Amino acid sequence: xxxxxxxxxxxxxxxxxxxxxxxxxxxxxxxxxxxxxxxxxxxxxxxxxxxxxxxxxxxxxxxxxxxxxxxxxxxxxxxxxxxxxxxxxxxxxxxxxxxxxxxxxxxxxxxxxxxxxxxxxxxxxxxxxxxxxxxxxxxxxxxxxxxxxxxxxxxxxxxxxxxxxxxxxxxxxxxxxxxxxxxxxxxxxxxxxxxxxxxxxxxxxxxxxxxxxxxxxxxxxxxxxxxxxxxxxxxxxxxxxxxxxxxxxxxxxxxxxxxxxxxxxxxxxxxxxxxxxxxxxxxxxxxxxxxxxxxxxxxxxxxxxxxxxxxxxxxxxxxxxxxxxxxxxxxxxxxxxxxxxxxxxxxxxxxxxxxxxxxxxxxxxxxxxxxxxxxxxxxxxxxxxxxxxxxxxxxxxxxxxxxxxxxxxxxxxxxxxxxxxxxxxxxxxxxxxxxxxxxxxxxxxxxxxxxxxxxxxxxxxxxxxxxxxxxxxxxxxxxxxx
Amino acid sequence: xxxxxxxxxxxxxxxxxxxxxxxxxxxxxxxxxxxxxxxxxxxxxxxxxxxxxxxxxxxxxxxxxxxxxxxxxxxxxxxxxxxxxxxxxxxxxxxxxxxxxxxxxxxxxxxxxxxxxxxxxxxxxxxxxxxxxxxxxxxxxxxxxxxxxxxxxxxxxxxxxxxxxxxxxxxxxxxxxxxxxxxxxxxxxxxxxxxxxxxxxxxxxxxxxxxxxxxxxxxxx
Numbered sequence: 001x002x003x004x005x006x007x008x009x010x011x012x013x014x015x016x017x018x019x020x021x022x023x024x025x026x027x028x029x030x031x032x033x034x035x036x037x038x039x040x041x042x043x044x045x046x047x048x049x050x051x052x053x054x055x056x057x058x059x060x061x062x063x064x065x066x067x068x069x070x071x072x073x074x075x076x077x078x079x080x081x082x083x084x085x086x087x088x089x090x091x092x093x094x095x096x097x098x099x100x101x102x103x104x105x106x107x108x109x110x111x112x113x114x115x116x117x118x119x120x121x122x123x124x125x126x127x128x129x130x131x132x133x134x135x136x137x138x139x140x141x142x143x144x145x146x147x148x149x150x151x152x153x154x155x156x157x158x159x160x161x162x163x164x165x166x167x168x169x170x171x172x173x174x175x176x177x178x179x180x181x182x183x184x185x186x187x188x189x190x191x192x193x194x195x196x197x198x199x200x201x202x203x204x205x206x207x208x209x210x211x212x213x214x215x216x217x218x219x220x221x222x223x224x225x226x227x228x229x230x231x232x233x234x235x236x237x238x239x240x241x242x243x244x245x246x247x248x249x250x251x252x253x254x255x256x257x258x259x260x261x262x263x264x265x266x267x268x269x270x271x272x273x274x275x276x277x278x279x280x281x282x283x284x285x286x287x288x289x290x291x292x293x294x295x296x297x298x299x300x301x302x303x304x305x306x307x308x309x310x311x312x313x314x315x316x317x318x319x320x321x322x323x324x325x326x327x328x329x330x331x332x333x334x335x336x337x338x339x340x341x342x343x344x345x346x347x348x349x350x351x352x353x354x355x356x357x358x359x360x361x362x363x364x365x366x367x368x369x370x371x372x373x374x375x376x377x378x379x380x381x382x383x384x385x386x387x388x389x390x391x392x393x394x395x396x397x398x399x400x401x402x403x404x405x406x407x408x409x410x411x412x413x414x415x416x417x418x419x420x421x422x423x424x425x426x427x428x429x430x431x432x433x434x435x436x437x438x439x440x441x442x443x444x445x446x447x448x449x450x451x452x453x454x455x456x457x458x459x460x461x462x463x464x465x466x467x468x469x470x471x472x473x474x475x476x477x478x479x480x481x482x
Numbered sequence: 483x484x485x486x487x488x489x490x491x492x493x494x495x496x497x498x499x500x501x502x503x504x505x506x507x508x509x510x511x512x513x514x515x516x517x518x519x520x521x522x523x524x525x526x527x528x529x530x531x532x533x534x535x536x537x538x539x540x541x542x543x544x545x546x547x548x549x550x551x552x553x554x555x556x557x558x559x560x561x562x563x564x565x566x567x568x569x570x571x572x573x574x575x576x577x578x579x580x581x582x583x584x585x586x587x588x589x590x591x592x593x594x595x596x597x598x599x600x601x602x603x604x605x606x607x608x609x610x611x612x613x614x615x616x617x618x619x620x621x622x623x624x625x626x627x628x629x630x631x632x633x634x635x636x637x638x639x640x641x642x643x644x645x646x647x648x649x650x651x652x653x654x655x656x657x658x659x660x661x662x663x664x665x666x667x668x669x670x671x672x673x674x675x676x677x678x679x680x681x682x683x684x685x686x687x688x689x690x691x692x693x694x695x696x697x698x699x700x701x702x703x
Contacts, residue, residue, distance in 0.1 A: 207601045
């Protein structure tokens with residue numbers, strides 16, 4: 001065990017864990033910010049290596065076609081966010097909104113969060129995956145509350161309470177699932193391993209499996225931010241530091257979604273249990289319509305994009321709920337593109353809020369003339385997230401709507417309506433933010449544009465020309481998802 | 483030993499946990515609440531220890547010990563001190579009357595019995611009853627979190643909910659230790675987080691009443 005070969009899988013977990021331990025010891029934020037970027041980049045390299053050489057699945061950890069997509073996306077956005085975070089935090093310290101004492105463990109927590117999310121994704125054990133998500137939640141609770149203002153504390157408390165209830169329900173679901181699998185002979189740890197459970201799923205007790213899925217859907221669904229369990233999401237996004245909003249929206253929601261997908265695969269393999277699809281489709285559509293309507297009434301720019309995340313998570317849940325190779329493909333593509341676009345938007349919004357000194361939409365105006373790069377960056381981001389061509393989200397939404405039309409025309413109409421409603425709201429707010437008479441500070445901005453631009457280029461590539469390697473990869477995963 | 487007796491004692495203890503959950507529901511004094519929570523944890527550790535004995539699973543004794551030391555002694559004592567320091571040992575504000583809450587609680591227990599016993603017909607009889615009672619404890623914990631405004635009593639509600647989860651995990655025969663350990667850890671971590679929050683909340687607003695925190699949605703002008 002001690003002499004375990006060092007492979008990509010181990011490194012993806014060990015690098016963030018070790019750097020978290022190291023960062024705890026380093027007091028200066030400049031050095032730790034640099035180390036944070038370095039560690040995230042190294043983790044990304046290790047994650048990329050998993051694409052080529054994949055270690056054999058163990059009882060606790062495994063890499064398969066599904067989670068490798070999530071891990072690469074996770075580490076990539078983690079890396080760009082750490083670069084964004086370095087400039088963001090430097091500015092916050094400069095203006096005195098954050099003091100070094102408040103930030104003492106910020107970078108260590110960032111790496112710990114990366115470790116916990118990668119652990120949840122790579123776990124080949126129901127319990128271990130749950131532990132990963134649980135600790136990721138607790139870490140983000142601490143990070144959301146980092147400003148220690150009234151609002152930040154309220155947001156963090158709410159997130160903590162709702163998140164822990166969700167996690168508790170998910171654990172109950174996990175226990176029920178274990179019991180459903182119980183009649184099948186298997187010893188201890190083996191009885192909780194995905195790879196083994198999947199092979200035996202047909203023998204599970206369907207009634208218990210149904211009940212387990214209800215708890216898992218409610219529990220992990222809270223973490224995905226599906227309505228009506230989304231209450232924590234807008235507050236946590238709006239009141240925490242912006243790098244954390246980017247990580248929450250772009251990554252943590254995906255990690256919870258990955259957990260749900262795994263359980264959905266189990267139910268689909270079992271055959272006798274209820275079809276999980278309709279449940280996910282319903283919750284997805286409710287989230288989409290609800291969030292699309294709520295978008296019209298937002299006054300806070302970060303809160304607005306948080307609602308947009310609920311909307312997109314609804315679309316993704318809908319896609320995976322529909323199932324079938326085409327809808328699953330669209331869901332995967334949408335998830336990837338949403339992560340990239342939404343985190344890029346938060347990078348832009350973070351700098352905008354810093355330079356304008358406010359997050360209120362009414363107090364920000366004419367960004368394209370006062371700060372062209374940020375302003376146009378925001379325009380590109382909002383157009384992409386609203387689902388306009390030529391960006392990746394257009395591709396996935398188009399694919400989803402057309403494939404749904406062939407199977408369930410009425411649902412496709414509802415879906416299209418939700419997307420159009422959201423589009424209207426986003427364009428209306430964008431008009432206010434980006435054009436018109438410039439308001440507020442004209443001061444120069446110390447921003448790192450690179451993370452934002454890198455994401456936009458990828459989203460553009462995803463919309464114009466998706467490399468065949470990725471297409472066939474996603475097709476393969478879509479087949480796996482059933 | 484007689485198999486019937488083994489079963490009956492397990493049933494009695496798990497039922498006792500549900501009963502203590504009900505007692506938690508109607509506590510209107512902070513110290514009373516903490517004392518009853520300690521009792522809750524003691525009953526839980528008895529349940530888990532009995533399961534360890536029946537299943538011949540020594541690792542469950544560890545879980546029982548963790549529950550006893552951490553939840554019946556350490557956490558109540560610490561929370562006791564927090565309450566004294568913050569000077570909030572007077573009445574607890576509850577949403578809705580006690581009668582209504584108790585009725586809702588009875589409804590939830592009935593619900594969990596109906597759902598669980600019907601669904602788990604194929605499962606082992608011991609696990610089956612245990613699971614139904616565990617779900618009752620979980621739901622009563624949720625009810626308590628919903629009906630309390632005070633941060634400390636919400637935390638107690640959450641911990642009683644986690645006790646229900648541990649009961650369920652202990653009843654599931656052969657469930658790997660990973661989960662139980664993690665639950666124990668999570669309580670510790672959760673408590674640390676909560677502790678920090680309580681102090682920060684105090685530091686800023688001179689109250690730990692959640693209601694006072696409700697000012698902002700970030701949306702008003």
